[in-house]
Amino acid sequence: QVQLVESGGGLVQAGGSLRLSCEAFGSFDSYDMGWFRHAPGKQREFVAAIRWTTQMTYYADFVKGRFTISRDNTKNTGYLQMSMLEPEDTAVYYCAVGRDAEPIDLTTSFDHWGQGTPVTVSS
Secondary structure, eight states, X not given: OOEEEEEOOEEEETTOOEEEEEEEESOOTTXXXXXXXXXXXXXXXXXXXXXXXTOOEEEOXXXXXXXXXXXXXXXXXXXXXXXXXXGGGOEEEEEEEETTOSSTTXXXXXXXXXXXXXXXXXX
């Protein structure tokens, strides 16, 4: 069993940056990691993911070039660096892990979820 705790969310102006962290308690090894977000009135959606084996990264089209996902397995921590934030990025951001997550962009591919960290982008 692995528990995930996100941090780093907050209020930022449009055009600003935030770095979200996802610390895993328990073994982080062999898990693919993903970030999803849930905005009011919308379904939870895929943001980015990174494979355990290859470190290959995947991004939703709406964040390409603005967000960067990474992980430090020695620290059992994953990150989502967000820049050029827009009001439309306002949401609660969740990290999740799953073994051999496939498809990588579906919530059902991930087994363990954090509680989320809120991000608000003001215009």
